[in-house]
Amino acid sequence: MSGVTINNVKKAYGGFEILHGIDAEIQDGEFVVLVGPSGCGKSTLLRMIAGLEGVTSGTIAIGDRVVNEVHAKDRDIAMVFQNYALYPHMTVEQNMGFSLKLAGRKAPAIRTSVEQVAGFLGLSPLLRRYPRQLSGGQRQRVAMGRALVRNPKVFLFDEPLSNLDAKLRVQMRSEIKSLHRQFPTTAVYVTHDQVEAMTLADRIIVMCGGRIEQVGTPGELYEQPANLFVAGFIGSPAMNFLPGELADDVTSVLLGEQRVSVKAPGHAKPRQRVTVGFRPEHVRFCDSGGIHFKVADVEFTGANSYVTGHIGREQICASIGGRAHVKAGQSASIAIDPASIHLFDTTTGKALA
Amino acid sequence: MFIIVLGVTGYPLLQTIWLSFHSRPLAGHDVQADWVGLANFKTVLENAAFRAAVARTLYFTIVSVLAEAMIGVMVALLLDQEFRGRAFVRALLVLPLAMPTVVSAMMWRLIYNPEYGAFNALLLQIGLIDDYRSWLGAPGLAMNMVIIAEVWKNFSIVAIIVLAALQTIPRELYEAATIDGAGPWARFRNVTWPGILAPLSVALVLRTIEAFKVFDIFYVMTRGGPANTTKTATFFVYDESFAFLRAGSASSYALVVVAISMVLIAIYVRLLRRQDQP
Numbered sequence: 001m002s003g004v005t006i007n008n009v010k011k012a013y014g015g016f017e018i019l020h021g022i023d024a025e026i027q028d029g030e031f032v033v034l035v036g037p038s039g040c041g042k043s044t045l046l047r048m049i050a051g052l053e054g055v056t057s058g059t060i061a062i063g064d065r066v067v068n069e070v071h072a073k074d075r076d077i078a079m080v081f082q083n084y085a086l087y088p089h090m091t092v093e094q095n096m097g098f099s100l101k102l103a104g105r106k107a108p109a110i111r112t113s114v115e116q117v118a119g120f121l122g123l124s125p126l127l128r129r130y131p132r133q134l135s136g137g138q139r140q141r142v143a144m145g146r147a148l149v150r151n152p153k154v155f156l157f158d159e160p161l162s163n164l165d166a167k168l169r170v171q172m173r174s175e176i177k178s179l180h181r182q183f184p185t186t187a188v189y190v191t192h193d194q195v196e197a198m199t200l201a202d203r204i205i206v207m208c209g210g211r212i213e214q215v216g217t218p219g220e221l222y223e224q225p226a227n228l229f230v231a232g233f234i235g236s237p238a239m240n241f242l243p244g245e246l247a248d249d250v251t252s253v254l255l256g257e258q259r260v261s262v263k264a265p266g267h268a269k270p271r272q273r274v275t276v277g278f279r280p281e282h283v284r285f286c287d288s289g290g291i292h293f294k295v296a297d298v299e300f301t302g303a304n305s306y307v308t309g310h311i312g313r314e315q316i317c318a319s320i321g322g323r324a325h326v327k328a329g330q331s332a333s334i335a336i337d338p339a340s341i342h343l344f345d346t347t348t349g350k351a352l353a
Numbered sequence: 354m355f356i357i358v359l360g361v362t363g364y365p366l367l368q369t370i371w372l373s374f375h376s377r378p379l380a381g382h383d384v385q386a387d388w389v390g391l392a393n394f395k396t397v398l399e400n401a402a403f404r405a406a407v408a409r410t411l412y413f414t415i416v417s418v419l420a421e422a423m424i425g426v427m428v429a430l431l432l433d434q435e436f437r438g439r440a441f442v443r444a445l446l447v448l449p450l451a452m453p454t455v456v457s458a459m460m461w462r463l464i465y466n467p468e469y470g471a472f473n474a475l476l477l478q479i480g481l482i483d484d485y486r487s488w489l490g491a492p493g494l495a496m497n498m499v500i501i502a503e504v505w506k507n508f509s510i511v512a513i514i515v516l517a518a519l520q521t522i523p524r525e526l527y528e529a530a531t532i533d534g535a536g537p538w539a540r541f542r543n544v545t546w547p548g549i550l551a552p553l554s555v556a557l558v559l560r561t562i563e564a565f566k567v568f569d570i571f572y573v574m575t576r577g578g579p580a581n582t583t584k585t586a587t588f589f590v591y592d593e594s595f596a597f598l599r600a601g602s603a604s605s606y607a608l609v610v611v612a613i614s615m616v617l618i619a620i621y622v623r624l625l626r627r628q629d630q631p
Binding site for chain 2: 050051052072073077078079081082083085087088089090098099102103146150
């Protein structure tokens with residue numbers, strides 16, 4: 001087992017730079033998720049770790065060895081692809097044993113390894129089947145089995161659950177999690193789904209526009225987002241943002257016509273323009289004395305209700321446990337827990353901390 | 354729909370089968386068909402020249418289709434690579450296909466011309482021959498020279514079909530194979546080849562059927578000569594019909610050619626079915 005060290009890695013295609021100097025340290029046995037919107041460079045970074053893309057500058061090391069010039073097959077990594085990439089003309093057994101066969105292992109040894117992993121993943125009854133005879137979830141499991149059989153130093157996952165339906169995705173997510181618990185190999189997992197990132201990761205690397213926005217545990221990213229992008233990207237429904245201005249004593253902020261007390265850091269300036277962020281689940285309805293809120297729509301999802309509406313001209317969302325007792329078009333009064341308010345510098349987008 | 358299909362293919366086929374059991378001139382006054390039973394087929398099967406022609410046609414079919422398959426696959430693999438002007442070169446592939454066989458056969462006859470042909474000039478200039486030769490006049494050579502012309506005309510259909518198949522192979526399969534440790538040959542053997550095999554087989558079935566009933570290219574380039582060494586099976590149908598005006602026996606020849614084609618198709622269909630089975 002080995003960690004992965006990414007040092008000032010850049011990637012350019014024909015002079016157009018898409019990764020602008022990535023630094024990351026992935027510990028041995030850690031499960032790290034690269035998350036970000038489409039086109040942020042997360043898949044490119046993963047493919048560079050895999051050796052499927054060249055590194056324009058900087059270094060990537062697996063364990064102590066810099067692998068920039070090492071061929072993909074010699075990096076001792078295994079990758080699970082979005083479309084599974086199972087060889088269609090090979091049975092499950094042949095798919096899983098292919099890398100061992102190419103490595104020159106004898107047939108009985110290959111069979112033993114494949115049967116062991118297949119038993120673990122519940123694939124034993126499917127070994128003689130072809131990929132086209134399997135369901136999406138089974139194919140996904142075979143793709144993971146193929147990676148496991150190799151016993152690699154690093155597992156790479158490229159959006160492996162995006163082709164599955166919602167229910168299966170949740171199931172496979174927990175299977176991957178328990179798999180990692182039993183085989184604590186270093187894993188780098190790419191997804192654009194922040195819920196997947198939050199549930200799977202030991203640590204998350206949030207990327208945007210070819211740069212790392214923040215690295216941290218799911219809890220850190222959720223509770224202490226470093227900037228507006230991370231605050232808006234992590235959490236579902238997304239964090240609400242309102243423009244505000246700090247009071248002279250920087251202990252409160254004006255939201256609409258309501259003054260709300262906040263904990264601003266020492267370096268905050270009086271009358272500084274800030275962006276106030278608060279999560280939908282930290283909004284509660286109150287009888288009176290709160291912030292004036294005009295309800296636009298109510299979505300009942302079963303466990304929660306999402307109430308969208310406006311404070312002045314700004315749209316916000318409130319997440320209420322169970323049924324909400326408000327209706328579209330109604331005026332209401334809301335309160336926000338001061339301890340859960342995040343303040344961001346409106347100019348730089350960075351958190352005031 | 355059924356009536357249209359019956360009218361377009363059923364009636365001529367039934368008419369040919371009916372004719373094959375009769376003796377009937379193709380044209381002329383007072384055309385009369387006399388029942389002769391299996392006599393026409395007996396004539397066909399006892400004709401040693403026809404049997405030799407069938408063997409010759411099989412040789413032509415096997416060699417030309419194999420060459421088309423090999424060249425077609427290689428060209429498709431090349432055209433699947435990224436390079437400048439790829440779209441133009443891909444468009445060029447259609448050129449031999451778009452050309453009528455009569456025109457391409459005439460072109461190759463000029464290329465092989467014993468007095469001013471480009472083929473002679475080329476071989477002489479690179480020193481492979483000392484003097485101009487009559488490529489289509491030598492009994493041992495003529496068949497192979499026609500095969501070259503046939504392959505030039507038709508390899509592109511194989512290349513186009515294989516190229517289309519190559520473009521449907523997901524890139525991730527190659528990447529997965531690379532990570533699994535496969536080199537270029539192992540990737541071809543385990544990803545590319547299984548991906549193109551089924552479409553390639555269909556292309557080869559179509560080409561085999563076409564090649565076995567070849568007529569026009571030989572008619573233009575050699576007229577079956579020299580010394581009947583390029584006289585293929587369909588020449589007998591043509592000669593019986595239009596030289597000897599015997600519609601009955603010509604039909605028997607035609608049906609025997611069709612029967613042999615059907616055997617070839619059946620073999621291919623079996624191979625295809627075997628591939629389809631998991």
